[in-house]
Amino acid sequence: MGITARDLFLIAPELALTVGATVVVLSGLVSRQRQLTLVLALLGLAVTFAFAIALWDNVHANGAQSAFNDSLIVDKFALYIKFLVAGTAALVLIASSEYAERFRPYGSEFTGLVLFSAAGLMLLAAAADLITIYVSLELATLPVVALAAFVRTRIAPIEAGVKYLLLSAVSSAFLLYGFAFLYGASGTMQVVGGSSGAPTIAQALGEGSPDVPFGGLAIMAGAILATAGFGFKLSMVPFQMWTPDVYEGAPTPVGAFLATASKAAAFAVVLRLFYEALGGSSADWSTLFAALAAITMTIGNLVAIVQSNVKRLLGYSAIAHAGYLLIGVAAVTAHGQETQDAAGISSVLFYLAGYAAMTLAAFFAVIVLTQRSGDERIEAMAGMGKRAPLAALALAVALLGLTGIPPTVGFMGKLFLFNAAVNSGLVWLAVVGAVNSVVSAYYYVGIIRTMYLREPAGDASPVAAAFSGRLTLWITVAAILVLGFWPGGLLEVARTAASGLVS
Amino acid sequence: MALILFFAAAALTLFASFGVVATRNIVHAALFLLAALAGVAGLFVLLYAEFLALVQLLIYGGAIIIVILFALMLTRTGEYQGETETKRRPFAALAAALLFGLMTAVFVADAGQFNTNVRQPVPFGTLARDLFETWAVPFEIASLVLLVALIGAVVIGRAGREEDETLPEDDGPDDAQEPVRRGSRRRAERRRRGA
Numbered sequence: 001m002g003i004t005a006r007d008l009f010l011i012a013p014e015l016a017l018t019v020g021a022t023v024v025v026l027s028g029l030v031s032r033q034r035q036l037t038l039v040l041a042l043l044g045l046a047v048t049f050a051f052a053i054a055l056w057d058n059v060h061a062n063g064a065q066s067a068f069n070d071s072l073i074v075d076k077f078a079l080y081i082k083f084l085v086a087g088t089a090a091l092v093l094i095a096s097s098e099y100a101e102r103f104r105p106y107g108s109e110f111t112g113l114v115l116f117s118a119a120g121l122m123l124l125a126a127a128a129d130l131i132t133i134y135v136s137l138e139l140a141t142l143p144v145v146a147l148a149a150f151v152r153t154r155i156a157p158i159e160a161g162v163k164y165l166l167l168s169a170v171s172s173a174f175l176l177y178g179f180a181f182l183y184g185a186s187g188t189m190q191v192v193g194g195s196s197g198a199p200t201i202a203q204a205l206g207e208g209s210p211d212v213p214f215g216g217l218a219i220m221a222g223a224i225l226a227t228a229g230f231g232f233k234l235s236m237v238p239f240q241m242w243t244p245d246v247y248e249g250a251p252t253p254v255g256a257f258l259a260t261a262s263k264a265a266a267f268a269v270v271l272r273l274f275y276e277a278l279g280g281s282s283a284d285w286s287t288l289f290a291a292l293a294a295i296t297m298t299i300g301n302l303v304a305i306v307q308s309n310v311k312r313l314l315g316y317s318a319i320a321h322a323g324y325l326l327i328g329v330a331a332v333t334a335h336g337q338e339t340q341d342a343a344g345i346s347s348v349l350f351y352l353a354g355y356a357a358m359t360l361a362a363f364f365a366v367i368v369l370t371q372r373s374g375d376e377r378i379e380a381m382a383g384m385g386k387r388a389p390l391a392a393l394a395l396a397v398a399l400l401g402l403t404g405i406p407p408t409v410g411f412m413g414k415l416f417l418f419n420a421a422v423n424s425g426l427v428w429l430a431v432v433g434a435v436n437s438v439v440s441a442y443y444y445v446g447i448i449r450t451m452y453l454r455e456p457a458g459d460a461s462p463v464a465a466a467f468s469g470r471l472t473l474w475i476t477v478a479a480i481l482v483l484g485f486w487p488g489g490l491l492e493v494a495r496t497a498a499s500g501l502v503s
Numbered sequence: 504m505a506l507i508l509f510f511a512a513a514a515l516t517l518f519a520s521f522g523v524v525a526t527r528n529i530v531h532a533a534l535f536l537l538a539a540l541a542g543v544a545g546l547f548v549l550l551y552a553e554f555l556a557l558v559q560l561l562i563y564g565g566a567i568i569i570v571i572l573f574a575l576m577l578t579r580t581g582e583y584q585g586e587t588e589t590k591r592r593p594f595a596a597l598a599a600a601l602l603f604g605l606m607t608a609v610f611v612a613d614a615g616q617f618n619t620n621v622r623q624p625v626p627f628g629t630l631a632r633d634l635f636e637t638w639a640v641p642f643e644i645a646s647l648v649l650l651v652a653l654i655g656a657v658v659i660g661r662a663g664r665e666e667d668e669t670l671p672e673d674d675g676p677d678d679a680q681e682p683v684r685r686g687s688r689r690r691a692e693r694r695r696r697g698a
Contacts, residue, residue, distance in 0.1 A: 003639070011640075018647065025654060071640040109658045116651045123644060135644040142648055146655025161659070181609070217609045 010067035012051040020044015021115035028108030070194030073128040080497035081125035096253035113143035121265035148250035160249025175229025181222030244315030256363035290330035297323025331420035345498035347416035354409035361476035365395035383456030388463035409483035516542030
């Protein structure tokens, strides 16, 4: 009992990020310099990153450790997500430094809220009991509500903020109801066991009755309600309705953060909760997630075809990709065969990183392309191949990656996901995924064709990108291609991270 | 005695909850909600959870209902009286009935699985230790959530005020602004009449 220095070390990345966020917000009282805000934020993220690396070494040597009376678990799985969230937050902040001009005089609050949300996502990945999962989720969600409504001069951002607020409140209600059932049925909040030796949900539930799905009606109700609650965060059909509206209405950098970092942490917690707490009934939830995956990607892709706004299209693309990622979740099924479990989890982790790179590149390119005109229609992208060569190239690479065309990371990621599905006996799901990829090529390539083959309608002058914008475009495009050519390194890291969850 | 109190509290909760969804006046709905929350507080007392009962009354019955009433007051609900959506009532009723069926099934079938047989008063000391020691991390995260909510509310609120003047009048076909405009016009009329 009590708090030790070890506890503080184990939570150091989140602490550093929280301190960084507070400093950034307070710095706004002294100076409204955009550069100062950015430097402070990146400093905070760098310290966070350094602590996370130190923890990775520590976990590598001593194994997973729990902190603060088993509220948090520090394993490689959590640390992988922390790296991803911190990296995404850094890129989003750099890319939005030019965009943030329109947030004046609240640039430091904007940056601070992004950092607070990132801290919440990191805690979410490391949360080891139901209560910590819930409050971390709120810490991750609430800043995004404010961020979505940050631009008050138009009605769309306000609508996006209100929608996100209401729907996340509803989803929280579902989630808490589900958690209440899980707690009622098991008598414990613990998802992951820790040093105190308190029983985990999985231990308390035991094998359960084989006749009822999930080994008991109460657990089934809990699992279904929790799936619904997380479904909102994952933009899973039928809880996806908010996604396009919020992506379109919110400032573009916020959409980028929401599509990548938020999604990564949400998938992490779903994997942890279902694998660790409800692992005994894996066959049942595998069926559930397989069905949801098929519906989600099909609906996402079909509705994306008719979209005319780039950000809205990216919203539907995010829904479709939530579907692909759910294939990996469904594949984590062969209980008792840990190599297959690890393969499913690592394919999800790999795809989360690759998806983050591709989606960030797409959103950053959209920031540059719409910077001056503010016109987000796909038609307005005509001629951008000449007007903004770098941004158009980045968007093209990102969209080819999202389609799943080699040699991008998108191809490799889908390969691993489909492979995991086939190995788990879900061949039909892999086929559905492949067919969906072909369908998605139609609208992704449509944008590329508009950019390169169509002449600009009116203004044909070059669109300049600021240094920060160019930098983030180069980084994300490089990530897409490098990870596409040499996926081995990241895959190895993802495998190690996945084994942290399995063992 | 306990049984009578239970039925009284349960009846109050049920009746008031029904009132919340049945009434068309949104202020009445808020007041019904207050009664429903008080009924739940009564149920907590019967479960030996007097601290929860207290919190229920103070925070839900007190703070939250007042916030709701304030929000209704500040958003000029007078203009919306009787405008509650009723077309979707059947769907809402169906969803509620499904959920009720699920709950009943769970409670009837798995009654033995729920570890609620231990009825044990929890002293405040134990509660404090749980809150500030065992659950220290969630507690601290919750305080961060409040901080974030404050920052967000201030930014959104202030940004709106400063930019009100610069808001272009013809900001697209904003249906969302229509009721507000209508409301302020009506208010202006009332003021003119000296009401």
